[in-house]
Amino acid sequence: MPYARNGCRTRDDLLARDGQKVRHRKGSDCVVVSLRLTDPYTGRTITWRKSDADRVQVDHVVPLSYEWRMGARTWPMAKRLRIANDPLNLLPVSREINIAKGGSGPAGWLPPSHRIRCAYAARFAQVALKYGLPVTAADKRVMLRQCR
Template sequence: MRTRSEARAGLAAALAAAVAVGVAGCVPVVDEPEPATSATGAVTKQLDELTVATAGAMKGYSRSRFPHWRKTGKNCDVRDTVLQKDGENVKLSGCNVVGGHWESVYDGLAFDDPSQVDIDHVVPLANAWRSGADQWDDSKRGDFANDLTRPQLVAVSARSNRAKGDQDPSQWKPANRSYWCKYAEDWVTVKHYWGLTVTSAEKTALTDMLETCT
């Protein structure tokens, strides 16, 4: 007959063997989490999906072919909506913006008078025309010019807006380099949604600007 000590030792050995078999035969399978897709990664994918083409002609272009600003109230329009979106301490008369504070993301200039602030089309109307909007009707061009859903409209300094004109990112970039990432993301988002093309130089510039994103 085994002693009590021998019995305990045998029981311990049996338990150890059972655990070893269980571990070997029942190793849990842990699914590796899918890598999170960053906003920049998604935009880079959108950029790759854009059609690269030479810029179209300006024949037939006029800003009047992109009707704006649409009315959004009795005495206000899309411009007022953007001023409210991008401003601080905004003062209204009805729904018309009459005061507030704005800082231009393009160059850092600040304003307290809404009349000194321009509303920029991130993708300029003339650039859109050369990128495929010449094939749209005026109603669709109006939707593009008044697009409040995409990041197409931004309140900036008149100086920066006019320096930019209708140039793409290969020709003009905001003086504020810290805004390059956001500017490129917004440009690509707008062009991707509206199915507009990019030139090869434009795509290269956008790729470079997206590399500034952290």
């Protein structure tokens, strides 16, 4: 379900949204073939090409497995699809960071860059609130400490 409803894949829309020096496949307004990305969790710059597509992955700020554990398994399929494809819940990040984060909530993982932890916690909370998704007490405590 593409978020922009423009005929492009959600991944390509997100890469175009968050990347710099974005280049599309010749003759296509959709397919991103290269870009520069500042990883939002580390602040490091990634030079990315489609030939090494896995170097940049799309992170679910509130991981799908976290959503499932917190009750999304009882939601209608349409709601699960909305949260899974919501651009508020999606960020292109480096493969290593996405793997390190896994399905953790804020009590189990925070971005390595301390400067963006408040923004990450706020975004996690925004997604949870938007979909009526509870968060654990431990995650709530950790999120509140990030914005002091």
